[in-house]
Amino acid sequence: MKYGLIRQLIDYAEAYERETAHTGGAAEATNSEMVYFLAWLNERVAAEKRADQAAEGPVQSVSGAAPDTLIGKLVTYLYRYARSLTKRALTDTPLVSSDDFAYMISLMYKPLQTKVELIQYNIHEKTTGMEIIRRLIANGLVEQQNDETDKRSKRLKLTDAGVAMLHQIWPRMVQTSILIGGPLSNTEKLQLVGLMERLHQFHNPIFLSDRSESTEELVRELQKK
Incomplete structure (x- = not known):
């Protein structure tokens, strides 16, 4: 039996725990953690594939607007x-x-x-x-x-x-x-859930904080990550 796939899944599981540990995301999703993990895994694999295929140069949408704006x-x-x-x-x-x-x-x-x-x-x-x-x-x-x-x-x-x-x-x-x-497929829905969950975990602490930081300070902190 080949164990390469199992080792790869273990590596992904460890990465998932590291990325969600500081946000409490995995702990909060105890009853549905497999769903969150699958969503995260779908997005991680898709992101790795996009990175392999991406051409060098600034990222830009078909409409010409920056992705952050869209x-x-x-x-x-x-x-x-x-x-x-x-x-x-x-x-x-x-x-x-x-x-x-x-x-x-x-x-x-x-x-x-x-x-x-x-x-x-x-x-x-x-x-x-x-x-x-x-x-x-x-x-x-x-x-x-x-x-x-x-x-x-x-x-x-x-x-x-x-x-x-x-x-x-x-x-x-x-x-x-x-x-x-x-019309999204189940796979696409899981990918979207994974992305939206990551954004939620990023924004939620900011929303719950004392909000003393300016927008510029928040952007600088994001760029450090």
Whole structure:
């Protein structure tokens, strides 16, 4: 039996652990770590192939725009497409956006989060997050209770009506997810997941920090990596 492939997989697994150790990505994905690893592996192999085939010279897209510019543009477009599709799926419900649904899903999988924890997990500014939470409470989908250790803090959980609402709209949201993935193959989806996960792990600490660093300082730090 030839063990070259096994050795290669071990090397990739070690590289994956090294790259995700400082972000906590692998630890957070305990229940789905194989999916994250496969996504990372697909992207790593594809990147190595692109590197082997790439011609020397500056990287430029077909349109002439810099890749960094196109990433920001296309991610924004994709967010807007996803938001529009989600709004259709939430017709005839008290939920007004994908953010409402995301907050409820977060509380389903991890109940009794504080307001700050829920807002940070969903990558929102405090004012925006508080507005979403107030809306969910007003609609009877989420309720709050006093924190047992910190009386100034409130913990949140879904009401029975909130759980029923999730069960009602879940099939629609699954269909929406299929539409967002569009015509991409499963392999392409895994590659995209791997890339987006890497960007998430890069941006999340910046978002959660005290934000005292300027854009120029953040770029300099990125260039050091």
